[in-house]
Structures are given as C-alpha cells and as structure tokens.
Amino acid sequence: MKKKTSLVLAIGLTMGSVLPITAAANAIPYNVTVQKESKQFGKEAKVNWKKGQAVPSFVQGKLSTKAHKNKDQIMQFLKENKELYQLDTDKDLTLLDVETDELGSTHYNFVQSVQGIPVDGAKFKVHTDKDGIVTTVNGDVFPEASSYFKGKLKVQVAKEAALDQAWKSIHVTKAETETNAEASPDGKKFEDTVEKAELVVYKKENNFYLAYKTSLQFIQPYPANWVVYVDAVNGNVVDSYNAVNDAGSGVGVLGDTKTLNTYYSGGTYYLYDTTKPMAGVIETRTAVNRTVLPGNYSVDPDNNFIATSQRADVDAHYYAGVVYDYYKNTFNRNSFDGNGATLRSTVHYGRNYNNAFWNGSQMVYGDGDGTTFTSLSGSLDVIAHELTHAVTERTAGLEYQYQSGALNESISDTFGVFLDKADYLIGEDVYTPNKAGDALRSLSNPTLYGQPEHMSKYVNTTSDNGGVHTNSGIPNKAAYLTISKLGTSVAEKIYYRALTVYLSPKSNFSDARASLLAAAADLYGTGSTQYNAVASAWTQVGVN
Incomplete structure (x- = not known):
C-alpha cells in the first residue's frame, strides 16, 4: 500500500542552460520520440526527446551516486543537475505529494506552474529506489511558458462567464442537459449535469494561454464529457474536445446464473452492494429506455432477478463487483479513485443504443439493436475497459x-x-x-x-x-x-x-x-x- 504525504509548496532552486543534445530534439519528426545517451548522467542513462519540446520527457538509469531520501535532498539533486531542465523551480515547480510504495521506491510528484497557475498536463516526477538512488525523472514540462508572458498574469474573464462561453461553444444549453434525478436509498440526490472550471496555463502548438479548463459532463441530448479551454483574458474558446471514453464495444446476456449482493429496504431488494471494504457502494440503475441518468434503481420483490428485462442489470452489477475485486485483490486499489468511490452503472439507456461508456462520473450501457450488439453490460472485458478509463483518469x-x-x-x-x-x-x-x-x-x-x-x-x-x-x-x-x-x-x-x-x-x-x-x-x-x-x-x- 502506498504511504502518501500531501504537500503544497514550491522548491527553491534555479536551473540554467540545457544539455548540448537539446538541439537534436527540434529535428525529430512528428509523432516520433528519439532516445539518446545522456551526457549528464553517463552512457547507461537514456533520455527520451519529443519533437518541439526543449527538454526531455523521460530520463532513466542510475542518475545519482548517493542517496536522496527527502524533499530537501531531491532539491539538492536537481540543483546539482540544473542544466537538464530550463526551469526556475523556485517559481516554476510545485511539489504536490510524496509517495512511498510497496517496493520501497519513493515518488516526488510536481506540477509546473506560471506565477502560481498550473500548466495543463505539465506533470514532473522524480523517482528513487529503496536506497534513495534517483532512477528516473519524467514528465512533460515547458520552460518557455514562464518567459512567454510579459508581466503579471491578469484574469479578465470571470469563471461564470467562461462556463457560459463553454456551453455556447458546444451549442447546448445547461438547461437542455438537466433531468430530474431521484434519490438513492440513503437519501442523497445525484446531479445529472456537472460543470467545473479551473484556471490553467494551456499550451496549444507554440502558444500559451491563460485559460479556464472547463469540464461539462452530461448525458442528454447526447453523452458528453466536454473539455473546453476558454481564454481567461478575452473569453475566446482556445480548444475543445469531447472526452467521453467510448468503448465502442458491447456484450450479450449469456444466460448464466450469478450470485448478487443486494440491499433490502421496505420490502424491496435493490441492486445495491454494501459488502465491499470501501467508502462507497456498487449500485445499478435502469434508464428504462430513456436518456435520464442515473435513472431508477434496479429492484425485485423476492431477490430473484430472473426476468429477461433484468438480465442487463444483473450483469452490470455483477461485473462491476468483479472489476472492483480485481483491482482491490491484485493491486490493493480501493475502487477507481483508490479511496472507495461509488461504482454506479445505468443500463437500458435509450432504445437500441449500440454503445457503452464512462462519462466521467459513472458507467452507462445501451441494450444494442440486436444485430450489431446485444445488451452491452454482459461483457466482462467491456466493463473492465470502461472502469479502467476511470482508473486512468485518477x-x-x-x-x-x-x-x-x-x-x-x-x-x-x-x-x-x-x-x-x-x-x-x-x-x-x-x-x-x-x-x-x-x-x-x-x-x-x-x-x-x-x-x-x-x-x-x-x-x-x-x-x-x-x-x-x-x-x-x-x-x-x-x-x-x-x-x-x-x-x-x-x-x-x-x-x-x-x-x-x-x-x-x-x-x-x-x-x-x-x-x-x-x-x-x-x-x-x-x-x-x-x-x-x-x-x-x-x-x-x-x-x-
């Protein structure tokens, strides 16, 4: 199990010129990464270079000759090797956390920032083995980001205005995505639509933008997990994409009998599993061939979910438990977020819907049209695929x-x-x-x-x-x-x-x-x- 210490602080060191082999990175063809020997760490260390990036994305080998067993010693290591990355880390890097894993390796996780604002996707990691020897430095950082902006970064657009612009850019209103969600057996309400916005520095091609990274998650009029970057200075949309993790795969209900963990309340049995050693639960719902999420609870009066209409519900519920058990028993991972998040599935989504997807919050399964697909929740590899998207996200x-x-x-x-x-x-x-x-x-x-x-x-x-x-x-x-x-x-x-x-x-x-x-x-x-x-x-x- 990982031991995790949360830290929010900047490390103080200044790095100077880049390695002599930096110039080679600019000649790399599109979609190609080359690996070269490191002049900084010797022949055994390898360095990966991406086209258009001034510093390497992956350095691996025996990178230190002495132990580095705390953040101050890691800071000293970076000082001693300051020519590798062109960063003023007193200003540009923030140490987020330190993790020690079951092998005894320690991982120092940073994010690059400009004037305290994180650079989107710019994660930077330093790894040591059980003896404290630095073995890997990896991640994507952009030293040119700090010098790109002249003067202090100033937000000119309010967060609410950025969210409004994000909605306009996808030609859907928030009201059009909202439905009437019911409460769970514990009385909690679920949101149909989720909107979030955080301020970031966003790199697109050779330009950097002070922007809001907005996330718009909804299920109707179509499934979406939009990521929209809105310029925080002028309100223009810089970039966007729909990040719904669409498996494009489906499963059939094969007629096999499964043992289910259910929940009894008020004379009704729910597909609501509270038996896992986790903070949340595994619950299964039905959209009843509509496009409303999370939908109604899947229930039965005598705890025998044997009706043909219940087969998709049974498979979704059972396989979600199998995937949970796999990650917990194999890697000691408690649900997709590692902290016991609820695993929620909705089946019978829409009519003849040939898809299954993770929408950023839960799993959704269609019934298929009977020709291209049958009920999509019946396949273990599809459910494992989708819930692994959630693990990757976290x-x-x-x-x-x-x-x-x-x-x-x-x-x-x-x-x-x-x-x-x-x-x-x-x-x-x-x-x-x-x-x-x-x-x-x-x-x-x-x-x-x-x-x-x-x-x-x-x-x-x-x-x-x-x-x-x-x-x-x-x-x-x-x-x-x-x-x-x-x-x-x-x-x-x-x-x-x-x-x-x-x-x-x-x-x-x-x-x-x-x-x-x-x-x-x-x-x-x-x-x-x-x-x-x-x-x-x-x-x-x-x-x-």
Whole structure:
C-alpha cells in the first residue's frame, strides 16, 4: 500500500542552460520520440526527446551516486543537475505529494506552474529506489511558458462567464442537459449535469494561454464529457474536445446464473452492494429506455432477478463487483479513485443504443439493436475497459487525444484482457450476436479490425480525437507480445505500475515504452527476462 504525504509548496532552486543534445530534439519528426545517451548522467542513462519540446520527457538509469531520501535532498539533486531542465523551480515547480510504495521506491510528484497557475498536463516526477538512488525523472514540462508572458498574469474573464462561453461553444444549453434525478436509498440526490472550471496555463502548438479548463459532463441530448479551454483574458474558446471514453464495444446476456449482493429496504431488494471494504457502494440503475441518468434503481420483490428485462442489470452489477475485486485483490486499489468511490452503472439507456461508456462520473450501457450488439453490460472485458478509463483518469490522467488518447484506450483494452483471460479479443461476447467469431478489436491481430499494429502504419488524422480508437492497435499489439511472453500475472504488475507511477497526461508511445521498462526494472531488475520482453515487444511494433 502506498504511504502518501500531501504537500503544497514550491522548491527553491534555479536551473540554467540545457544539455548540448537539446538541439537534436527540434529535428525529430512528428509523432516520433528519439532516445539518446545522456551526457549528464553517463552512457547507461537514456533520455527520451519529443519533437518541439526543449527538454526531455523521460530520463532513466542510475542518475545519482548517493542517496536522496527527502524533499530537501531531491532539491539538492536537481540543483546539482540544473542544466537538464530550463526551469526556475523556485517559481516554476510545485511539489504536490510524496509517495512511498510497496517496493520501497519513493515518488516526488510536481506540477509546473506560471506565477502560481498550473500548466495543463505539465506533470514532473522524480523517482528513487529503496536506497534513495534517483532512477528516473519524467514528465512533460515547458520552460518557455514562464518567459512567454510579459508581466503579471491578469484574469479578465470571470469563471461564470467562461462556463457560459463553454456551453455556447458546444451549442447546448445547461438547461437542455438537466433531468430530474431521484434519490438513492440513503437519501442523497445525484446531479445529472456537472460543470467545473479551473484556471490553467494551456499550451496549444507554440502558444500559451491563460485559460479556464472547463469540464461539462452530461448525458442528454447526447453523452458528453466536454473539455473546453476558454481564454481567461478575452473569453475566446482556445480548444475543445469531447472526452467521453467510448468503448465502442458491447456484450450479450449469456444466460448464466450469478450470485448478487443486494440491499433490502421496505420490502424491496435493490441492486445495491454494501459488502465491499470501501467508502462507497456498487449500485445499478435502469434508464428504462430513456436518456435520464442515473435513472431508477434496479429492484425485485423476492431477490430473484430472473426476468429477461433484468438480465442487463444483473450483469452490470455483477461485473462491476468483479472489476472492483480485481483491482482491490491484485493491486490493493480501493475502487477507481483508490479511496472507495461509488461504482454506479445505468443500463437500458435509450432504445437500441449500440454503445457503452464512462462519462466521467459513472458507467452507462445501451441494450444494442440486436444485430450489431446485444445488451452491452454482459461483457466482462467491456466493463473492465470502461472502469479502467476511470482508473486512468485518477492516476496517469492520459489526455484523450492523439497518442496519449490511444494509450488511454489501449490501457483499457489491456486491462480488459487481464480480467477476461479467455482470449485477446474485445467485445466478442456481445458484438454481432447472430454472427460467431468476430469482435470489435484484437490485441493479438489488430489489423483484423482495421487497426495498425506497427508505427509504419500510424494513422495521422484529426477525427476520433486524433485516432484514439485506431492507433491504439499499436500499443495493443505490444501488450499482446508482452502478455504472451510473460503471462498475465507478471504483465499486469508491470502495466499497473507504469500506469500509476510513471505515465503522465501527455505521454506518447515512446513514453509508454520507457514507463513500462522503468516499471519492469523496479519489479524485476534492469536486463531481466521481464525487462527484455517489454523492450522486445515495443521494438517489434516500431517504438524505440
């Protein structure tokens, strides 16, 4: 279990010029990361460079010769190696927390800021082993952000006005998204629509903006988890995308009998599980073929949920418990947020709805049209896929665009396979119920379903948030090669550690390779069979 100490403070050091190899980063082609030996730390250390970034995103190796066992010593380490990152960390870096994990490794987690305002996605991490030796420094920081702005940052647009502009930009009013939510057995009300806004510095191409990062989550008139960046100076929309994590997969109700944890109140049994060692509960609701969330409770008078209309409810409830148990028993993770959050599912969403998705707050399942899909809540790998999106959101925070978004999708597919070990297919149980043998995606052979399995076939597109459901085939193939070589029990440990310790919001495929190698090194040692298997898998898909 991780021991976590929360800190909010700035560390005081100044870093000067960058390494001589910095110039090489600007020549890197789009979507490519190169790895070079570090002149700062010697031949054994490797440095990943992304195109357009002045500093490396991943440095790995034996980076110190003496122990660094507290924040002051980490500060001293950074001072001694100030030429690596071009940051005045007294002003630019804030230490958020320090975590010590079950291996004895310690992780110092920072966020870059400009005049105290966080830079969106700019997470920075320093990792030490159990002896205090610095082994990895990773994340995406942008030293040019501080000098980009002249003078003190001044907010000219109120938070409420920014939210209004965000709503206008998506051509939906808040009123149009609101429905009448009912209370749960404990009397709490649920919000249908969630709106949030935080002030950030946002990088788009070569420009930086003082902006509100707004989040608009709703279920009607369509499922959405919009992220809209609104300029805090002039009110213009800088960027936006819909981050609903859409599996595009479905499951059928297979007729098997399951034991359920229910809740009895007032002569009625609810699909409301309070038996897990968590702060929240596992609850299942039905939209009754409407588009209202969270919907009505799934109930039964005699605790036998055997009606045909209840089968989707049973599977959603049961499989949510399976996924909870997997994360708790395998990684000691208490629900998707690690703190016992309620797992809420709504089934029978809409009519003939061919989809399932995590909307940022809960799971939602359609019944399918009977041809393309049957009831989508019946598939363990689909439910594992969607709830892993929630875990990713609370850990690495992989942005749902381009390579980081494709990694987000791939991580969910991979954990779907970890839980549903029968094969390397996703959604095969519910996809085209009248046709046997097909699926939505395959980790072992992504090309069967129109996905690339090598970087030479990478698809550059602006659709689907930059091809997140297409290019995920590349890391999926790497996951298959890793699992088939090492087995699930080893691979899942490596993937979970990479997800929760090393990956960060803007990680690309090369960062994923480096993160998985760092995790394998922590668990099994650099140069171990496990380490080499991970390296080989990613080399085979063209990610070096």
